[in-house]
Amino acid sequence: MTIADASTTVDRVTTRFTTLFDHGITLDCGRRLGAITVAWEQYGTPNRDRTNVILVCHALSGGAHAAGWHEDGARPGWWNELIGPGRAFDTSRFCIVSTNVLGGCYGTTGPASIDPATLLPHGPDFPVVTIWDMVRVQRALLEHLGVTSLACVAGGSMGGMQALAWSVIHPEWVRSVVAVAATDRHSPRQIAFNEVARRAITADPAWREGRYEAGAGPESGLAVARMLGHITYLSEAGMERKFGRRARGPLGFVVGQPEFEVERYLDHQSAGFVKRFDANSLLYLTKAIDYFDLAEREGSLESALARTRARFLLLTFSSDWLYPPSQLERVARALDVVGRSVTYRCIRSDSGHDAFLLEHDRQAPLIRRFLGSGITSP
Amino acid sequence: MTIADASTTVDRVTTRFTTLFDHGITLDCGRRLGAITVAWEQYGTPNRDRTNVILVCHALSGGAHAAGWHEDGARPGWWNELIGPGRAFDTSRFCIVSTNVLGGCYGTTGPASIDPATLLPHGPDFPVVTIWDMVRVQRALLEHLGVTSLACVAGGSMGGMQALAWSVIHPEWVRSVVAVAATDRHSPRQIAFNEVARRAITADPAWREGRYEAGAGPESGLAVARMLGHITYLSEAGMERKFGRRARGPLGFVVGQPEFEVERYLDHQSAGFVKRFDANSLLYLTKAIDYFDLAEREGSLESALARTRARFLLLTFSSDWLYPPSQLERVARALDVVGRSVTYRCIRSDSGHDAFLLEHDRQAPLIRRFLGSGITSP
Numbered sequence: 001m002t003i004a005d006a007s008t009t010v011d012r013v014t015t016r017f018t019t020l021f022d023h024g025i026t027l028d029c030g031r032r033l034g035a036i037t038v039a040w041e042q043y044g045t046p047n048r049d050r051t052n053v054i055l056v057c058h059a060l061s062g063g064a065h066a067a068g069w070h071e072d073g074a075r076p077g078w079w080n081e082l083i084g085p086g087r088a089f090d091t092s093r094f095c096i097v098s099t100n101v102l103g104g105c106y107g108t109t110g111p112a113s114i115d116p117a118t119l120l121p122h123g124p125d126f127p128v129v130t131i132w133d134m135v136r137v138q139r140a141l142l143e144h145l146g147v148t149s150l151a152c153v154a155g156g157s158m159g160g161m162q163a164l165a166w167s168v169i170h171p172e173w174v175r176s177v178v179a180v181a182a183t184d185r186h187s188p189r190q191i192a193f194n195e196v197a198r199r200a201i202t203a204d205p206a207w208r209e210g211r212y213e214a215g216a217g218p219e220s221g222l223a224v225a226r227m228l229g230h231i232t233y234l235s236e237a238g239m240e241r242k243f244g245r246r247a248r249g250p251l252g253f254v255v256g257q258p259e260f261e262v263e264r265y266l267d268h269q270s271a272g273f274v275k276r277f278d279a280n281s282l283l284y285l286t287k288a289i290d291y292f293d294l295a296e297r298e299g300s301l302e303s304a305l306a307r308t309r310a311r312f313l314l315l316t317f318s319s320d321w322l323y324p325p326s327q328l329e330r331v332a333r334a335l336d337v338v339g340r341s342v343t344y345r346c347i348r349s350d351s352g353h354d355a356f357l358l359e360h361d362r363q364a365p366l367i368r369r370f371l372g373s374g375i376t377s378p
Numbered sequence: 379m380t381i382a383d384a385s386t387t388v389d390r391v392t393t394r395f396t397t398l399f400d401h402g403i404t405l406d407c408g409r410r411l412g413a414i415t416v417a418w419e420q421y422g423t424p425n426r427d428r429t430n431v432i433l434v435c436h437a438l439s440g441g442a443h444a445a446g447w448h449e450d451g452a453r454p455g456w457w458n459e460l461i462g463p464g465r466a467f468d469t470s471r472f473c474i475v476s477t478n479v480l481g482g483c484y485g486t487t488g489p490a491s492i493d494p495a496t497l498l499p500h501g502p503d504f505p506v507v508t509i510w511d512m513v514r515v516q517r518a519l520l521e522h523l524g525v526t527s528l529a530c531v532a533g534g535s536m537g538g539m540q541a542l543a544w545s546v547i548h549p550e551w552v553r554s555v556v557a558v559a560a561t562d563r564h565s566p567r568q569i570a571f572n573e574v575a576r577r578a579i580t581a582d583p584a585w586r587e588g589r590y591e592a593g594a595g596p597e598s599g600l601a602v603a604r605m606l607g608h609i610t611y612l613s614e615a616g617m618e619r620k621f622g623r624r625a626r627g628p629l630g631f632v633v634g635q636p637e638f639e640v641e642r643y644l645d646h647q648s649a650g651f652v653k654r655f656d657a658n659s660l661l662y663l664t665k666a667i668d669y670f671d672l673a674e675r676e677g678s679l680e681s682a683l684a685r686t687r688a689r690f691l692l693l694t695f696s697s698d699w700l701y702p703p704s705q706l707e708r709v710a711r712a713l714d715v716v717g718r719s720v721t722y723r724c725i726r727s728d729s730g731h732d733a734f735l736l737e738h739d740r741q742a743p744l745i746r747r748f749l750g751s752g753i754t755s756p
Contacts, residue, residue, distance in 0.1 A: 124633065128632070128633060185623065186623070187617070188621040188623065188638065188639075188640040189609065189612075189614045189617050189618075189640075191623070191638050191640055192605075192617065192640050192644060193609060195636065195638075195641045196605045196606045196609065196644070198633075198634065199601070199602050200578055202634050203578075203582065203599060203601070203602055204581065205583060210633075210634070220581035223577070223581070224574060224581055224602065227570075227573070228574050228606065230570075231567065231570045231574065234567075236565060236702070240565060240566060242566075244566060245564070245565075245566065245671070254506070255502065255506060255576075255658075255661045255662060255665055256502070256588070258573065260566065260573075260668070261566075262569055262573070263573045266574070280633075283633045283634065284633060287633055290638070291629055293623070321699075
């Protein structure tokens, strides 16, 4: 199979599935994993030399569905406003590829996938995966599709971490990077929030040490984890604007029921999430981002970034306290030290970490200008 | 019983228990509660007119044990460094009284107390309590002890909320207020964090709708709630300094076990907490602080504070993001508008919200100076 040559509108898209590594691969953790299926989508058309390919990488709860609409879909892709003809990631110029990460639960092999050896889900026997492993799987898919370099790797949050990792371990592939609301390594606070989320899941007896059946997972624990996640994705000012202290009706003096609007929001959001996300996947993906340290293979951030050959656009948001601007600022300074071309911008917004999925009008011109010229040449 | 006249050293203290409201009281929620036992401690000696009494009020997980050591105690009281002969709350001048709040689990009547009607713990049948209810019970205890006014009401976090409430509903009682790391009302973010903590508890099947037996409560859920609490009590910089990304040994590529030092800290702290705190109490006390709005009875913060006759010392900490300085700044501005004497200070610290229990050297001189003169006169 090669990448489809037919023009693809971003209105209607389908997810494709490709199986790679028929003979298995050894992951960072030292364990083997057999054939890996990758879910992926494509928006736009490759040029003859396939030099106009952009890889976009999703965040913790995302998937391959980055743009357009599925036939039965109620929601567009997670960066739909940024990907399309004439949009920031312009599908009339570029061919955008998006994959679900290794360890995910939206079509790519992960803990919920069936282990051919047992015909049961891998569950807790799934090997721990790293951001670097995710990148290896993405590269294998791209090679399989006849692609040998990337005009850009782009992503927000965990996706931005993948983009940075790409530029360091495959410098010959990556001509530019757009990393948004991301970091080179998690702070202890970011690790701590993830650990509470993981503990909420593993404390749920329905987790059963990870060996739950599909549809009978630790929904209560996963809901707690997701509620906490949502708090960290919003800013204090944004919550004040959105919810204040408003309550539906007078306070009921009841313990154990949501009353304030902010409580109802968390309840509603998490109730939807537990139906569509695998709890074990959340454990594995949060571990992957906690372990990630861009500097780890080279000893220092500067040495790691000295390997890169890309131009960088690094975007943060003023009210993002989960991935505070200081983290990508640190990366920008290190890139500057090693003489790489880097544009760093902190966008004023009260949307918190969620801003990378919401503030399209502020991101689009910066990305469009950055991708403007030259970088599709190999 | 009246307040003990004998001099009390703060070295060795005992908790006393007094039962009030033999005929019951009607709480803010409209429900009746029978006789209420209050756990309290005393440090220092009252003067003849009992005009030198200071009430200190504890935070969410505290109790009456504010200073000195219990006979079998491994830890001193929670404000031990601030209370004692020659200390900020000087027991050679003042008589300090500390109580466990209504709804608590350290000796005062709360959801874990036995309901005389059923001979079982109240559990989820305990009426919802408010900060105002806590204040009423404290006042009843003080009246019982022959006290009719307070030189000062002081407290941090939830304790600071009680101190502010005291000054508004019993202005004739309160000559000064020291409120630290507190607020006049919770923001939606503060409510949201509490709701996640509550959900972690109620999602634990061992919670049994609140009808668990003593020693068989929802320890897993309570641990998750406490882990989350600890994150919000620390600052990002403090966590960086304290833990960084250090791990005990190389990362184990294991899902579901604490590896990073910050994870071990949260695990250790929460494991101790679940042995000493009642999960239902946490539900009730977090509700009380979420409901609290100092302005609610008067329509505006200014109108509420116009009732007060006290002088105010309001202290915040620069890195406290759970109770951000802006909250007590708002109270200070409102006090200024209505012409009250107020000293507001934001203390530079990287200890986050925990600073009110840690930064003694920075708080002590401010409190000592504030309490310096005049205010013991009725």
